[in-house]
Amino acid sequence: MYNINIVKKYLLLFLIIVLGFFLRVYKVDTVPSGVLVDEAALGYNAYSVFKTGFDEHKIRYPLLFKSFGDYKPPAYFYSQLPFIKLFGSNNFSLRFPSVLAGTLLILVVFFLFNNLGFGFTTSLFAAALTAFSPWTIILSRFALESNLGLLFFGIGLTFTIKYLREDKILFAILAGVFFGLSWYGYIAYRMTTGLIIFFLFFYGFYKKLKPKNLIILVGVFFITIFPLFLTVFSKSTNARFYQIGLLADKGPVMEIIESRTFCREDLPKLLCYLNSNKATVLGRILFDRYLKTFSLDYLFVGGERSSGSYGVENFGLFSFFTIPLYLLGFIALFSHKKNKFIDTLKPLIFAGLLFGAMPSSIAGLPQKVRLSPLFPFVLILIVWGFELLREKFRGNTKTFYIFLSYFLVFYLCLVFLINFLTIDVRKQEIHYGNYIRNLMLYIADQKNTRIYMNANFSEPLIYYAYFSQYEPVKYQKDVKFSEPDGIGWIHAVRLDNIHLIGGGSDYIKIICEERQKPGRAILITNEKLIEDVKNNSILYIGKTENDAMSLVYAYDMKKFPLEKNVCGN
Numbered sequence: 014m015y016n017i018n019i020v021k022k023y024l025l026l027f028l029i030i031v032l033g034f035f036l037r038v039y040k041v042d043t044v045p046s047g048v049l050v051d052e053a054a055l056g057y058n059a060y061s062v063f064k065t066g067f068d069e070h071k072i073r074y075p076l077l078f079k080s081f082g083d084y085k086p087p088a089y090f091y092s093q094l095p096f097i098k099l100f101g102s103n104n105f106s107l108r109f110p111s112v113l114a115g116t117l118l119i120l121v122v123f124f125l126f127n128n129l130g131f132g133f134t135t136s137l138f139a140a141a142l143t144a145f146s147p148w149t150i151i152l153s154r155f156a157l158e159s160n161l162g163l164l165f166f167g168i169g170l171t172f173t174i175k176y177l178r179e180d181k182i183l184f185a186i187l188a189g190v191f192f193g194l195s196w197y198g199y200i201a202y203r204m205t206t207g208l209i210i211f212f213l214f215f216y217g218f219y220k221k222l223k224p225k226n227l228i229i230l231v232g233v234f235f236i237t238i239f240p241l242f243l244t245v246f247s248k249s250t251n252a253r254f255y256q257i258g259l260l261a262d263k264g265p266v267m268e269i270i271e272s273r274t275f276c277r278e279d280l281p282k283l284l285c286y287l288n289s290n291k292a293t294v295l296g297r298i299l300f301d302r303y304l305k306t307f308s309l310d311y312l313f314v315g316g317e318r319s320s321g322s323y324g325v326e327n328f329g330l331f332s333f334f335t336i337p338l339y340l341l342g343f344i345a346l347f348s349h350k351k352n353k354f355i356d357t358l359k360p361l362i363f364a365g366l367l368f369g370a371m372p373s374s375i376a377g378l379p380q381k382v383r384l385s386p387l388f389p390f391v392l393i394l395i396v397w398g399f400e401l402l403r404e405k406f407r408g409n410t411k412t413f414y415i416f417l418s419y420f421l422v423f424y425l426c427l428v429f430l431i432n433f434l435t436i437d438v439r440k441q442e443i444h445y446g447n448y449i450r451n452l453m454l455y456i457a458d459q460k461n462t463r464i465y466m467n468a469n470f471s472e473p474l475i476y477y478a479y480f481s482q483y484e485p486v487k488y489q490k491d492v493k494f495s496e497p498d499g500i501g502w503i504h505a506v507r508l509d510n511i512h513l514i515g516g517g518s519d520y521i522k523i524i525c526e527e528r529q530k531p532g533r534a535i536l537i538t539n540e541k542l543i544e545d546v547k548n549n550s551i552l553y554i555g556k557t558e559n560d561a562m563s564l565v566y567a568y569d570m571k572k573f574p575l576e577k578n579v580c581g582n
Contacts, residue, residue: 022133026123026140033144034116036430037153041112042104044154045438046558047446050472052156053479054080056107059093061485063102069478069505071489076240081472082503084244088165088197089158102482107156114164115153119144121164125171125389128178130354131400134415139396141419145426147316148330148381148388150433151323159385162198165191166206170365170389173213176230177361178354180222185230193237201372205386208368210234216360265294302374307366309336311379312391323381325429325437330381332425334418335395338402342394345401355397365390439559446470448555448564450480452537455553455567456511457481462533464511465523469539469565473513474505483508525580527570534570541566543574550574 048056058068058078068090070079077084092110100106122143126136143149152160169191176184192210195202210231217227235242269289276285305311313329313336331339346363350356369387376383399418406414438445453476456464466473478488493507506513514523520536527534535552541563543551553567 022137026120026137029137029141029144030116030119033119034112036145036150036426037112037115038109040434041108041154044434045442045445045447046104047442047449048104048107048476048479049155049446050470050475051085052107053472053475054078054085055089055156055158056093056102056104057475057479057483059090059107060097060102060479060482061488062090063094063097064485065489067485067489069475069485069488069492070494077244079503082497082501086158086162086197086199086241088161088194089156092161093156102479108154111153111156111160114160115149118149118160118164118167121167121171122389122392125167125174126393126396128171128174129358129393131396135396135400135403138399138415138418138422139392141422142331142335142392142395145422146331147325147328147426147429147433150426150429151325151381152385155323157199157382159199159201159382162195162202163385163388165195165198166202166386167389169193169195169206174358176226177217177220177222177358180226182226182229185226186233189230189233190237193234196238196241199385201383201386204372204375205368206234208371209364212361212364212368216364219360220357265291265298269294299374302378303370306370306374306379306384306387309339312339317378317380325433326440328429328432330384331391331395332422332429334421334425335398338395338398339391341398341401342396345397346394355393362390362393365393442557443562443564446476447558449473449476452553452555452565453477453480455555456537459510459533459535462510462535463527463530464535464537465514465527465570466511466537467514467516467518467539468537472504474508474511477508477511521575521579524570524573524575528580536568536570536573537565538568539565542568548574 058080061068062074067073068075068078068080072079076087078087078090089110093106096106096109100109119140123136123140126139127133131139152163169188172184172188172191175181176188189210192206195206214227214231217230218224269291272289273285276288311317311329313331313333315327316324316329318327346359355362366387369390370379370384372386373380373383403411403414438447442448449470456466456477457480470476474492477483488508491509492505495504495506497503520538520542524536537553543566546554546563550569550572551566552569553565554563555565556563
């Protein structure tokens with residue numbers, strides 16, 4: 014009878030994993046049908062390595078992918094290769110590694126909570142929240158490096174807890190390896206994991222763990238990250254941080270200058286400088302971002318308060334019914350009880366909450382992708398609250414509480430999915446770039462034609478290479494890149510017959526110059542330059558999938574109507 018019950022229990026876990034996989038893989042290649050710019054870069058560079066062994070910058074099997082000059086970590090690129098082999102280069106192969114990572118995370122979370130000392134029912138609830146929460150579903154339906162990083166980080170955290178329980182060398186080694194692998198997944202984990210390793214070293218001595226095992230954990234971590242370590246402090250490999258990070262924001266500096274200027278009209282310079290300086294202003298901004306990150310509104314009600322590319326309007330990261338559980342978990346974190354194993358881990362959980370939110374807080378306002386290192390620690394608070402409340406009930410009341418909790422998880426997940434899969438993807442198809450694929454396929458058909466493109470979306474040439482499956486050897490030969498800017502960003506500006514032109518370009522001048530040359534020439538822009546859509550110079554109109562909006566136009570330069578003598582002849 015006991016064995017039958019065990020089978021039934023693990024069958025429930027299996028069903029949750031299977032359903033979680035289905036929710037992630039269902040129409041993952043077509044909802045949305047467009048890809049984001051980083052997805053296009055991930056997809057084409059993986060395709061290029063698969064076909065030639067080189068990335069778009071002619072670097073052989075790179076450890077870091079130069080891409081737009083932001084030097085992306087390698088794990089997600091290489092994770093696509095077996096699926097490109099099986100299914101070809103397409104949206105499914107691009108996103109399937111994230112689907113798998115999100116699915117495996119469900120199982121990892123179950124074992125994480127089991128090792129934290131929670132029983133089967135509570136650990137299963139943690140797995141269900143991981144399977145059916147908006148946060149993890151969104152991360153798993155896009156080609157996001159952060160999702161692979163989260164899987165490695167979650168495994169590392171699980172082995173860390175196992176190590177703290179049993180103080181065995183094997184678990185110390187595995188924790189160090191997987192924490193190190195998270196660095197190969199996503200840049201945010203460099204900060205979070207590094208700080209947690211630093212914390213664990215001293216926390217282990219406080220817990221009176223074997224010094225040898227602690228040193229091995231830290232040593233294995235550094236051995237794992239060694240190939241990447243020398244690049245960590247490079248400005249070019251942290252280009253995104255320098256572009257969007259707190260230190261790159263000129264607003265605080267202007268605020269300090271303004272405050273000091275007004276202050277010095279009435280007070281001594283020293284007082285004004287003590288009142289307005291980088292430490293106080295940046296500290297206040299960071300504190301405000303932390304408050305927003307852990308707020309009920311952000312986590313459970315509104316999220317980023319807009320759908321954008323990584324969420325659905327007016328949906329939090331977790332279902333709103335978990336708010337009381339989250340609050341109970343916070344109370345438990347600051348209580349003085351020490352009668353359970355998890356109570357002894359309060360310093361680690363608190364450190365995880367602090368360090369998990371740090372990369373996102375430094376970069377800007379809360380954003381679920383950059384916040385992925387925080388996920389396991391917020392989940393711990395919610396599940397801890399679930400367990401505390403479950404312990405208060407007895408008999409049928411406890412059964413009803415458990416059933417109601419699971420029902421609400423499934424039901425609110427269904428509500429979220431209806432909004433995401435049927436409403437949000439249509440409302441936000443411009444943001445998702447659903448029209449870009451057809452535009453790029455149209456361009457690919459224009460043989461022996463000079464094309465001038467003023468795109469209203471970033472990096473059009475990597476989109477073109479991805480959707481047209483541009484031959485990588487030819488791409489590596491033909492592409493022309495801009496010079497790196499002040500923080501190392503570079504952009505493809507010309508590829509074969511495609512020339513990128515900036516906004517505000519003199520279209521008339523370009524058209525006049527092209528009319529002096531033999532052959533065909535096309536101007537592509539988001540601007541409607543001719544009111545009569547039936548004019549024979551309009552070759553192509555890119556529209557939304559429901560044909561409601563026209564987003565991009567292709568004009569035949571030789572037939573484009575111009576005023577007499579405008580070209581000087």
